[in-house]
Amino acid sequence: MSKGFVLPFIGTLLGMLVSCGKAEEKPIEGFSQEIIAIRVSDTIPLTNPDAKVWQEAPAVLIELKPQNMIPPIIQDAVIKQLTVRAIYNDDYFGMLLEWEDPTKDDIINVDKFTDQVAIQFPITPENPGSFMMGNKGAPVHIIHWKAIWQRDIEQGYLDIQDLYPNMWVDLYYFKKQPIYSEFTEEGVKMPRVEEFSPEQNDYNPAIKMRNPVSLIERQIPVEEAFAEGFGTFTTQLHQDAFAWGKYEDGRWRVIFVRPMVSPDSRDAPLPAETMVAFAVWDGSANQVGGRKQYTPWIPLKLQ
Numbered sequence: 001m002s003k004g005f006v007l008p009f010i011g012t013l014l015g016m017l018v019s020c021g022k023a024e025e026k027p028i029e030g031f032s033q034e035i036i037a038i039r040v041s042d043t044i045p046l047t048n049p050d051a052k053v054w055q056e057a058p059a060v061l062i063e064l065k066p067q068n069m070i071p072p073i074i075q076d077a078v079i080k081q082l083t084v085r086a087i088y089n090d091d092y093f094g095m096l097l098e099w100e101d102p103t104k105d106d107i108i109n110v111d112k113f114t115d116q117v118a119i120q121f122p123i124t125p126e127n128p129g130s131f132m133m134g135n136k137g138a139p140v141h142i143i144h145w146k147a148i149w150q151r152d153i154e155q156g157y158l159d160i161q162d163l164y165p166n167m168w169v170d171l172y173y174f175k176k177q178p179i180y181s182e183f184t185e186e187g188v189k190m191p192r193v194e195e196f197s198p199e200q201n202d203y204n205p206a207i208k209m210r211n212p213v214s215l216i217e218r219q220i221p222v223e224e225a226f227a228e229g230f231g232t233f234t235t236q237l238h239q240d241a242f243a244w245g246k247y248e249d250g251r252w253r254v255i256f257v258r259p260m261v262s263p264d265s266r267d268a269p270l271p272a273e274t275m276v277a278f279a280v281w282d283g284s285a286n287q288v289g290g291r292k293q294y295t296p297w298i299p300l301k302l303q
Contacts, residue, residue, distance in 0.1 A: 032060040034299040035276065037086035037093065044087060044094040047244040049253035054096050057085040064099075064280060064293035070132070070230065077293045078285045082278055088260060088302060093270055095119065095256045097278070104247045105283025106147035109163055113288045114148040116281040117245075117254050121268030122297075123226075128275045131297045133227040141268035142225040142233070145243035145254055147283070149221035157216045159192050174200045221245070222256075226266040238264040276300040 038057040045051040062084055066077040083098040097117055105115045121141045122128035129138020152158060161167055169190055172179040179200070182189045193204065194216050201207050206214035212223055212235045222243035224236045240262060245254040260270055268274070275297040281287040 031063045031081070034301060035060050035062075035084055035086055037088050037300065037302045039303055040087045040089055042089070044089060044092045044257055046242055046255065046257055047246075049096055049098075049246055049255055053087060054085050057087045057096075060084045060086075062278065062295055062298065064278075064295060067279075067290055067292050067294050070290055072290045074285075074287065074291050074293075078282045078287070079280050079293050082280060082295070084278075086300065088270070091260055092257050093260050093302075094258075096253060097256070098251060098253045099280060100250060101247075101252050101282060101284075102250050103284040104147070104252075106151040107158065107163070108148050111286075113281070113283040113286060114146050115252060115283045116144065116146045116279075116292075117252070118142055118144040118279045119256055120277040120279070121270075122275050123266065123268045125269065125271055125274040128297055130229070131275075131277045131295075133229055133233065135229045137228075139226060139228045139266075141266060142227060143241045143243065143256055143258060144223045144225060145221055145245060145256070146223075147221075147245060147247075147252075149218055150245055152216075152218050153221055157192075157194055157218075159194075161190055161192070172196075172200070172203070174203065224267070236264065236266050238262075238266075240264065240267070270302065272302050274300050 036058060040053050040056055042053045045053065060083065062082045064077050064079055064082055066074045068075055079099050079101065081099065085096040087094050099117075101115060105113065108114050119142070120131070120133075122134070123139045123141055127138050129135045129140070133142075134140035148158070169181055171181065172191065179191050181191075193207070196204070198208075204214075207216060220239070220242055222241055224239050224241050225233050226236055227233045241256065241258040243254060243256045245252055258267070277295050277297050279292050279294045281292045
């Protein structure tokens with residue numbers, strides 16, 4: 001059995017096991033089994049979760065489960081529920097996601113992780129496949145927001161000297177011209193990574209190759225991706241979704257907006273009835289990668 005076959009097979013098998021186990025579970029009172037998107041005539045707000053148009057859609061309470069099937073795992077859900085509102089108009093589809101989180105985590109360090117949330121749609125709604133990043137023949141479209149990315153946009157790229165203000169580097173030894181740190185009246189001035197030339201970024205291969213995780217001139221705090229099973233998460237070349245978060249009073253509210261119709265074949269369609277799944281990470285709980293809360297597929301209906 002080839003490796004390319006094993007991963008989708010495992011994902012499908014686990015999805016079947018989860019589905020079999022779910023039949024014995026009792027529904028949790030207060031949690032919804034489907035999401036209804038309301039058609040609106042207004043423009044969908046990109047950055048304002050307080051806009052009145054969101055109140056036109058019912059607030060749907062979704063149960064979050066601990067990802068304890070594939071390493072790295074968590075045993076208990078730190079974030080136990082997610083509130084979802086969905087609206088759409090002729091051109092765009094929007095979701096407002098809300099969850100309780102006592103800490104705002106928007107910095108990444110050796111021992112610090114960022115708050116995150118992602119939405120997943122099946123690219124073939126008639127055959128959604130596994131909710132765990134899809135499987136071969138049943139791919140998924142993922143839209144992923146991170147608090148650290150939004151911080152970079154709002155406050156500027158977080159460089160190494162921002163995290164460690166007392167660090168010292170004598171020089172950056174580049175091929176043509178070394179860059180030295182300088183003494184100024186305000187203290188030691190070291191070059192910031194955004195000041196490096198393209199030639200100097202030969203020494204920063206992730207930036208040089210424009211790895212989506214390493215962008216220093218980020219314009220939007222969201223990434224669109226395509227997947228067909230574990231280990232296949234691939235950034236899309238065409239990015240046309242948007243997301244924006246607001247943290248207030250121990251609660252995250254994150255808006256997602258995407259086109260109703262997209263020319264990108266790797267963007268999921270939005271028929272009258274489809275599926276959607278969610279994943280949420282709590283940075284303070286050391287959640288990153290597979291350590292997260294998630295949902296299986298949830299029916300999504302456009303009213």
